[in-house]
Ligand SMILES: Nc1ncnc2c1ncn2[C@@H]1O[C@H](COP(=O)(O)OP(=O)(O)OP(=O)(O)O)[C@@H](O)[C@H]1O
């Protein structure tokens with residue numbers, strides 16, 4: 255269990271994290287989603303005591319990180335896969351960590367196998383590792399002490415599709431065994447497949463949180479008509495908030511029946527009408543973080559360009 259309560263952190267007059275509160279529960283994978291610079295890493299650094307909070311606090315398994323009796327065995331952390339000592343081999347890094355935590359050396363081989371680093375790769379110096387290998391080693395280090403909580407900052411960064419699949423299964427497994435997983439990403443698709451719960455952050459503030467299902471349900475109805483303008487007008491007249499999606503449809507904040515009836519009453523032929531699914535979540539992510547997206551306009555036009 256991770257509890258973040260009214261956490262704020264400023265650098266000078268710049269507020270990087272602004273009154274952030276959320277809970278990551280055991281048995282669940284919680285995705286911490288936000289665009290670049292949203293405050294994800296800062297929040298995670300505060301969690302593990304690497305950055306002092308301004309106000310508020312974080313509790314891991316009911317205690318502050320500094321008060322955990324045996325942090326290495328309670329909380330597994332991967333914040334920056336490139337922060338490992340470049341001159342050491344992967345095996346050396348795991349061995350030192352194991353000795354520090356008082357774990358048997360056999361645990362090192364177990365972990366190397368778990369993260370699919372071959373003996374040959376494990377004997378190479380980390381400076382010669384690919385980014386994906388560093389991530390695997392970092393995840394191995396985080397899992398080494400068999401912790402109850404995992405805090406991973408962009409762990410999929412640098413992994414190939416098979417690697418992403420592997421990590422997804424590993425995190426699912428970890429949560430299914432009762433563990434708490436918090437993982438961050440700036441990519442919705444990376445997170446929506448594996449996460450049970452989502453916490454969305456933009457400009458240092460939480461803009462949405464809930465179970466993936468709740469957020470999906472909140473995403474409303476996707477509707478398309480040959481006459482898109484008439485559809486938008488009809489929805490607006492009925493008091494339904496609606497906005498165009500990048501794919502040329504309209505995302506309406508109402509259920510299927512109401513949207514269908516509104517279009518019917520206005521005599522508009524609908525060519526598509528369905529509950530907004532993953533695509534809706536993407537629209538939501540873009541909309542919710544629009545203020546904090548540096549290039550909202552560019553992003554939208556790129557998506558449209560690709561679709562056209
Ligand atoms: N030590 C620092 N001094 C000044 N500003 C900082 C410091 N650390 C972070 N920031 C600022 O705080 C904001 C949040 O940064 P953070 O690294 O938490 O974002 P992020 O959500 O992890 O983004 P990304 O997806 O790019 O990793 C950024 O604007 C960043 O420049």
Ligand SMILES: [Mg+2]
Pocket residue numbers: 294295296407
């Ligand atoms: Mg970051």
